[in-house]
Amino acid sequence: MEPMVSLEGRTIVVTGAGQGIGRAITDLAVGLGANVVGIDLNQDTLLAAMETLPSERVIPVVGSVVDAELAARTVDGAVERFGAIHGLVNNAGITRPAMIEKMTTKQWQDVIDVHLTGTFHWLQAVGRHMVERAKAGDTDGGAIVNISSDAGRKGAVGQINYAAAKAGLMGMTMTAAREWGKYNIRTNSVCFGVVETPMTEVVRGEKFRDGMLAQIPLGRWSTPEEVVRTVCFLLSDGASYITGQHLAVNGGFHISL
Template identity: 60%
Template sequence: MDSQPTANPMSLVDRTVIVTGAAQGIGRAVADLVVALGGNVVIADMNGDALEAAKAEYPEGRYLGVKANIANAAEVDALVQYAVDTFGAVHGLVNNAGITRPAMLSKMTLQEWDQVISVHLTGAFLCSQAVGNHMIERAKAGDPNPGSIVNISSDAGVQGTIGQVNYATAKAGIIGMTMSTAREWAKYNIRANCVAFGVVVTPMTETVRSEKFAETYLSRIPLGRWSSAEEAAKPVCFLLSDAASFITGQRLSANGGMQMAG
């Protein structure tokens, strides 16, 4: 008897996902995988040139690039409405946008603090609120699977870091935001989870991976290597998909064992 083909539980066919800060790095890899899994992707980024260049690399009708400051409520609302108008609905959100402004705590300026908190935390809040309200409307209209939110956190948010108290605080806040979102919106079957990365090969981690620090960091990673951006995209898309249909409010650590939860 011939075996029947098994449906792909990670399929994103007919789903639209907004990924913030996705002109490069992890966000871009997530966008690529969303499309490879059959979905439509909306990339929100401040780099308009990169958004325009990306257009040629995606299937026609499956990509939308929007230049937007995610820390601006009006621009976030416009972003979500544009995505809905283009694709009919938004089924997933990846709060990936982030920046770093390194400085020791005793010397960090208020501006350096505010900039990082604004992009990471305020941006994730505004995007979650705008997309979440759209998902809630669909849930109330009878959609049994209105969507999934995935926030990008970091090991820094659970163990701290030296020289980036703003970043570590923001990433810790993302974890709390994830759990609160999951509790509030579970009644609508809207799931919220986060992925906490260790060291991923992106422009943001060049200093950590430099000759000066690489040996120290690699010695703390049991798998003994960095993660690629393409590897990092996989757990994010897992949480977006039906493969994670009974998972919400969780922090998934994708760090090669660098930080292990008890």
């Protein structure tokens, strides 16, 4: 019997690959047989993450996800080296917290740019390649996973920019799923709760810790290594009939129909 989750021979693009969830996705995807093209703004963390992996199966790309030309060049380079791109994980993200009445336009725009505009650029660049392959007769399609958050479903005090962006990602996911389903391109979102990454250090700190844990039925944070299994499942043939969905991986932090 074939394993349910395998990425053997596939090429996956991962944004925000230098640390946290992005690095964990990269490590697991390579472990499952994939080639990975990792993008990150921080050269030092990206190269440190990539140096532990087989050099013939990874391409590090330093730059901003908001750069549309970088996205197009990266897709071209990955196709030239590996032959095709089969998956994309839009993971890059930032936070710029402030209460609504105190938030600056720059704080708002920075978060919107990375989470929404950046995701659009990579979704478009990789999607164009997948559509072209499909029109040329390749039935393999592809899989795209957008990393959203419970904040996009329930709001987040002090982070209207982040909550709005993460809600917007779910709209992008559903639209791409409807437009590209005919090409066998699957697009899904994963909504994380509180994962042990640098981005969640504040909410996991002494001031908020007990209150946050009380809202999580499983009573603990998750590790990046734990939650990225779901991402790799959605990239694999094990999820071949799943598209347009928002899968919560949150310990029960947000529960809905």
